[in-house]
Amino acid sequence: MVTRDFSGYDVMKVLVNKGNFERTRVRGDHVRLEWVHPDGSDVETRHVTVPLHDRVRVGTLRQIAENAGAKEFDAFCRWVDRNR
Structure with missing residues (x-):
């Protein structure tokens, strides 16, 4: 069974440290992350x-996975769990 019990800090930490996202701003208790293709190509x-x-x-976790570009939700959860 895949765990889906993560704190927002765990998810943010993995996306920044392993997913090449950068923190662009913090508003209240929400953080905005941005990912730019490493070679600067025209990928959105x-x-x-x-x-x-x-x-x-x-x-919310499913929406984060989708916005981060994950193709499969369970694989995203396993990746976060492995890297937190």
């Missing part, structure tokens, strides 16, 4: 907003 920039809550709801 990705923006992800992560709530820095103790526990991120599954629907």
